Amino acid sequence: MSSANSITLDWEGSPVPCVEGDTVLDALLRAGIPVPHSSCLVQARSGPVPAAAQQGLKESLRAQNYLLACLCRPEQDLSLAPPGQGVRITALLTERDWLSDTVLRVRLAPDESLGHRPGQYLTLFRPDGLGRSYSIAGPELELHVRRIPGGAMSNWLAEAQPGQAVTLQGPAGDCFYTPGDPTQPLLLAGAGTGLAPLYGILHDALGQGHQGPIWLYHGALNERGLYLTDELQALAAQHRNFEYRPALLDRDGPLPEVISRDHPKLTGWRGFVCGDPTIVNLLRKRLFLGGMASRAISADAFLPATLK
């Protein structure tokens, strides 16, 4: 254990000595550890994180014990890691069912907890090493997989049998609910399987007793692109503060415009936007122009597999 003037840091399992008055960055650099980010962002796995080391960080990053190595003067031993790597575990596929013509729900039982927040994502690896990233749609490991014609992973998952073992790495991403102000109005918007993280965030917010209004917009080209409609309508009937708004391009027009019509002013709101990068950028801009603060908008843009 440490005395007042000798603190030991742990970097991914290796000890790093830290002299009193050093910042974490000083200690890492002296130990020859290349700090992974120009922003000097690292993640604490255990140990108390001094508040000063989280100054200016988003609430979602603070909640995951991120800290700025250049600002952190540790007072006690700290165990640290590069940002966003998560853990690597194995899991069994327990259940799969079709939520629509093209969206497959996959449920997984991990052999140890991933420690995720609903709305974050993980990377799933087949036994042959092929990996794809998916958002986590709830407190349990539930994924919404869009079947892509010729898609190696989605077609494999569509055929995989319960009991199939896979490897998971994660969690990653900062698109998740943080209690903060339980009366703040929330706007959740996404298209396609962008619903997966939003569904997770919605359940998390309702489960944590969020009292402010929650609006969920799910955009699709037409009726066939929607899924979980019965579940969402049931939730809306059950929770007075929750509104479910499916938005169909061929009936209602573009999703950002549907939102603008319902909510011309979004000052003071918090937003979550998920889906492919084009729609995510349009939605972010729309929410921002509506008056939402830039840092109150969490975005998760799904990149095509080749870019990940």
Next chain:
Amino acid sequence: MHIKTMPTLYEVDIFYRKVLLDDRINGFFEGVDMDRQIAKQKSFLTMVFGGPVSYSGQDMRRAHAHLVARGLNDTHFDAVVENLGASLAELGVAAEVISEVAALAETTRADVLGK
């Protein structure tokens, strides 16, 4: 002068939102990444508030060259300065301070427009 040297994110938001809503100039911001753009607006505001900057006139030239090629000119520069003034006025900054800020912004005109 020095109202202070670092803008808050709230102030950056107010300015960037005005720029994006201004049809004279928002075409230049189509499809750009919001996070990166907000970081750039923040360093721009830091500069015009009289704070420390980490880029040179040459950097400014290089960063705007593709926009100059797309027709960026004095009227667009004027529109940005106008939005800057309107943002500061909305934030309750005194008129004489706003003119000092505008004068500092003016020092970047030649570099931004590649003159």
